[in-house]
Amino acid sequence: MQSTSRTSAPALAAAVAALALLATACGGADSGSADAATGSAGKPVDITYWSWMPGTKDMAAAFNKTHPDIKVTFAEIPAGLNGGYDKISKAVKAGNAPDVVNLEYQAVPDLVTQGLLRDSSGELAESVKGYAPASVQALVTLGGKTWAAPYDVGPQTLYYRTDLFKRYGIEVPTTWTEFRTAAEKVRTASRGQARLLDFWGDDTATWAGLSQQAGAQWYGSTGDAWKVSITDPATKKVADYWKDLVRNDLVLNHKAWSPEATKTVTDSRAIALIGASWSAGSIKTTYPAQAGKWAEAPLPHWGTPATGAVGGSAFAITKDSKKAKAAAEFIRWATTDEAAVKARLAAGTSSGLPAAEKLRAAAKSTFDASYFGGQDIYAVAGAQVPNIAEGWSWSPVHNSTTMTLQAEFGKAQKTGEFWAAFQAGQAAAEKAITDRGLKLAK
Amino acid sequence: MTSRLGRGQRSTPALFIAPFFVLFLATLVAPVCYALWMSLFREQATSGLGFEAPETLFVGVDNYLRALEDTAFRDGFLHVALYCLIYIPVMVGGALALALLVDSTMASAKRLFQLAYFLPHAVPGLIAAIIWGFLYTPGLSPVVDFLNTFGVEWDFLGADTVIFSMANAAAWQWMGYNTVIFYAALQAVPRETLEAATVDGAGQLRTALAVKLPMIRSSVVLTMLFTAVGAIQLFNEPEVLRAQSSAISQNWSPVMYIYQAAFTKHDYGLAAAASLMLALLGAALSFVITKLGNRWKEA
Incomplete structure (x- = not known):
């Protein structure tokens, strides 16, 4: 009997080692470095962007083509309540959240009170005031602070x-x-x-x-x-x-x-x-x-x-993003630039109405x-x-x-x-x- | 014993068992311990409107009490109990009947029937639930149309009837599987015993009910155990049929409740507490059924 317990010691050690290995494999992978708030064509700022909305991947690619100083890395996540918001929440807590996420309007207060979003008043408020109707601004403004930038609106x-x-x-x-x-x-x-x-x-x-x-x-x-x-x-x-x-x-x-x-x-x-x-x-x-x-x-x-x-959705910067400036630049482009809407709606199946009135002609041109x-x-x-x-x-x-x-x-x-x-x-x-x-x- | 095995030989078995224990620890014991830990905490807002990041507080058994106080959670167990009352007798009874039929001396094409009965189990549960959902939908379903031609109006997705539809979908999937288990058990019944029964003048039916059935009761008990434990984890059928029927709420069954607590309400403490209580119930149920089964076997 005694011999059994002695021989299992190495096995146990192996098991513990294997577990530790598994744990390291799961964690880790901290994205990006803390420096480089502003990039240049030679050394662009890397930001990450998570979304599940159709066409957003193509939109990110279009952004990268015309913006040599910022590089957006896109990752597709499950749709909001099907696991997307949960994934964002876990990532923020684990310290490896993306810089930019998409979210639906009705989820904005939920994510804000979970402490997942950054108060982006400094980066986005002015731009949002410039293009979003008051009824839509109200959906991304809580406690007088701007937490996200509206993309579309669904009257x-x-x-x-x-x-x-x-x-x-x-x-x-x-x-x-x-x-x-x-x-x-x-x-x-x-x-x-x-x-x-x-x-x-x-x-x-x-x-x-x-x-x-x-x-x-x-x-x-x-x-x-x-x-x-x-x-x-x-x-x-x-x-x-x-x-x-x-x-x-x-x-x-x-x-x-x-x-x-x-x-x-x-x-x-x-x-x-x-x-x-x-x-x-x-x-x-x-x-x-x-x-x-x-x-x-x-x-x-x-x-x-x-x-x-x-319905309708917005773009937000996550709580601990260290590249809020670059993230905001991407968001301003995604919500107010015709090229963004054209790339996003290129598939021609969406009749989404951009919140910014000046983008609606571009959106219309994609829909037969x-x-x-x-x-x-x-x-x-x-x-x-x-x-x-x-x-x-x-x-x-x-x-x-x-x-x-x-x-x-x-x-x-x-x-x-x-x-x-x-x-x-x-x-x-x-x-x-x-x-x-x-x-x-x- | 020790003297005959060398050191290398002795560690060999340990090496073979190790993968099991590694996975067992990593995928079962560790998550259970983590859930236990999580169930003691709760996220609370730090201000009235909650715009600052919430804090995590130690709340002891509060999450357990909250789950137990929630009527939605308790109703979930009632729903599952009702489901079991309908599902288990139909499924086990049906499987037994089919197995005894295939095993009877009068049956022909036994292999074909075995395969045919088992076939539904080869369809993944989710897919089956989706297809059944369509078969229950008026306007799309040939079954509903067929019933209508005879003047039968049966609302498969109604508030009182959807539970039967759910049990039906599950029974379709599992009846054949259990038929095969029962049939295998029936093969092990000694042929002499059956011959003796025939010599004593027992007919097919009498032999089936008085001789064969008692001899395979241990597999019947085992099947009931697996079915009951499986049923408390009910998720697929109600979650899929929810898209078709307004009678099923998002937290209709305990597992659905846990899923929503974690992923819609972000209340991980509540979800963890509810999961552990569900697991405990599963363990208790297994224990009771095994005990009862053993007593029945010995009797």
């Missing part, structure tokens, strides 16, 4: 089938009252075969946009505390409106992005969609057989033209709008940007609140009792804020 719009609107004898509704009348007409005229819309009643993003349009402000801050107002009167108005439409069978209500929802549109059983500027690209690829039959229009409103914003019967969809969406309701901001707990909202929306799919979901969402958001040690304003 909510209505997409509709021109052929079927004609067949069922309806005009494009401009208000929600007209929308309800049109919904009744479609059901009657199609003998119950079609509905005006497949409402994605479990999609928090759609709800947020519709609520914003009605004047809601789900999150905000007063003094040094976060405020949650998901159950404000404006949201109630929106919830009641859609409850009426769902319960009276005037719209369909399938799960957002589900194959069932796609099939409904393919079969012409839903003849309009609530989307955003960027939806044009996905409609074109999802329903190729309906080419020439779609058009975009402003979202119906509550009396005065207004809309919400859905013949699918939309040659309609100038960039003009339609662009005209809606000034109508985006101001005062909307996200909060650090929106992602976890979405979980609760979505689960509760699911329960209301048939009943239309959406209001209960918002009440649950309010409670979940408040709990999440105190859970993280943040202050909640009552």
